[in-house]
Amino acid sequence: MVRIAIVGLGKMGLSHLSMIRVHPDVQVAGICDTSKYLVDMLGKNTGLTAFTDFETMLQKVNPDAVIIATPSRFHADQVRTAIEHGQHVFCEKPLSLNYLDAVSLASLAERKGLTNQVGYHYRFVGAFQEVKRLLEQGAIGTVNHVLAEAYGPVVLRPKGTSWRTHKEEGGGCLYDYAAHPVNLLNWYFGMPDQVSGAVIDSVFSKDTDDEVYGTFRYVNGPSAQLSVNWSDESCRKMTVKITAWGTAGRIYADRQECQVYLRDTGHAPSGYVKGWNIRYTTELTKPVWFYLRGEEYSAQLDYFVRCIGSNESTNINSFASAAETDRVLAMLLSDAQQETAPTESTREPVKSALFRR
C-alpha cells in the first residue's frame, strides 16, 4: 500500500485525487490546498485529512509519495521540499518555469533514488504510443518532417482571474498547451538542435499568450513545425495531433486514432499493410481500474504507483525528460523574444550545412 498526499486541488488536482483515492494499492494520506473552504468541505465530507499548508502536511502525515498539482510557479519549490523529505513525486506539467531548476530537480531525485514523474499524459494515449512504436521500427523510413499541433477553446475572451490567465504564474498557451506537443516531439526525436521562427502571441489574453508557433531542426533528423492555439473555438475540446512524413510513408495520430499510410517497401510492421492502415482508440487502449476523463490520466497514475513499487529509475515522463521539455519551451521563448516583427525588407535565406542529411 502506497501512502500518497496531494497538494493543489484545482481541476487537475481534484481529478488526480478522485482517481488515486480509489486505486487499490493507494491510501490517500492527506490533501492540501490554500482554499480553506475547499479542503474543509472535502475533509468534512470524505474523512480525508485536510491541510492548508504543504510542509505541515508533509511533517504530520509523512507520506510515501506526493502528487503536486499546484499552479506551475510553485512546482520547483514544492518538488524540492518533497524530495528532501524523501518522498516520491508526481508533479503536474510543466515541471518548472525555469528549465535549470528542472534539471537540478531531476538530478536531486535521481541521487535520492526517488521515483519522479511529470503529468504528460499524452505519452499514455494508445495512439501516440503506437506512433512511437512505429517510428522506432522505422515503419515510415527516414522521417523528414513532423507537424505537431494542439488546438482548443480555452481562452475566447480577454477575461479571467485564475492563475492560468497570468504569464508569471505559468499560465498561458505555451506552458499549458504547447508543452504537450513539444513533449511528444521530444519523446519521438529527442532534443531539437535549433528552434527558430518562434511566435508566442496573444489572441485575447491581457497577461499571457494564446498561440505558439515555431520551427525545430534536429541534426541528422527531421524538421518539425509546432502549431498551437488555445483560442480556437472550432475545437470542442483540446485536440493534439501529430503528423510525420517519411521516405516510406506517413503517420497521423490524435487521441482517437492512428492513420498510417505505408509505401510498398516490403517492410510493413506486423499487422500493417501497404496503403492505409487505421488503428482506433478502442483497440489501442488498455482498460484501467477507474475511468474519469480518459484512460491515459488513470494509466499515468497507475504507472507512477507501480514505479514506486519497482524502484524503476528510467521511467516514462521522468523529471529528466520533463526538464528537456521545459528547455525547449525556454528555447521557444528566447527565440520569440529575438524574432523581430516583419518589415518591408526581405531577408536573404541562409543555408546551413549543419542540417544536410
Place this chain on the structure above:
Amino acid sequence: MDKLLFGDNQFFGVNHMSEEKARMQAIRFQDIRAVFDVLDAAYAEGIKTFMCTTHDRVAEICEHVRTNSQNYSGFQFYPCMPYAHKYANAATEDGMIGAIRRFTPQTGLLNAAIRGGVSLATKDIEGITTLLIDAEMTMFHGLITPVIFLQNVVTDLLLGLGLKRAFRTFADHVRDRYQAEPGFITMNLPMLLDALEEVGVENPIVSSSINKIGFRMSGGIEAYERALRERRFRAVAMSVFASGAIPAKEALSWVCSHPNIESIVFGASSRSNIRSTRQLVDDYWHKSRTPR
C-alpha cells in the same frame, strides 16, 4: 423506460472514434433543423425518448418541442447534467471556487461559507447540488422529464472523491422537485453500485458502457456481467457499438442476450440507421426474452 433511447452525441460533434467524423457531424447538424429532422425520424420509428446533455443547443430543441407539441405527443426528455465543459471552462478562467461562485447566488449561507472559508459540511454539497440541478433544468420547463441523469464526468468525479452523499442529494432533489427518477451515468458501474447502495439510493437507474469488447467498462467485463445478474438496479446500456468497433448485429445480439438491461441508448443520423437498429433490437430482445 422504453427499450430504445435516442442519444445526442452525433448532434454535438462528439465521436469517440474519429475527430474527422465528429467534425463532419458538427457541420451536418450546425443547422438545428437537421437535428429536428433526425429526431422526427426517430419519433416516426417509435423512439420517443431523447436522452440529452444540457447543452445550450438542447435548449433550442426544447423550445421546438414546446412550440410544436401537437407533433410530439408522448415525446420525453431524459436530461443528462451538467454539460461539463461549461463548468470546466469557468474553472480555467476563475479557478474552482470562482467557478462555483459564478454559478451560485451572490448572497446567502453558501456564499458566506465560501467567503469565510468554513465548510457547512453536508449543507454545502446540498446547496451546490440543488442549485446546479435547478439551473440546468430551466430549459426543460413544461416538458416531460421522467428520468434525470447525472453525467458520468461528475458521477465518477464524486465517486472517486468519496463525496457519495451528493448522489443521495441528487436523487432526493430530482424526486422531490421534479417528480422524476434519478439516473446516474458512469464508466465504473460495479464501484458506483456499491456507493449508491451505501447512501440508500435503491434500485437506481444506471447508464454505463456495456459492450462485447469491454470498452470503457472499468472494473472489467466480468464484474459488469455479474452485476447484471446479481445486483438490483435498472441498467441502461450505452456505447453498445463501442464507437463503431463492433458490427451492429454482433453488438446488439450480445447486449440483448444479457439479463436486466432495461434500455439501450444509441445515436444515429439517418432514418435507415435508426430503423435497422430498432429492428435488430426488436428481434434479439424478443428472442432472448422468449422462454426456450
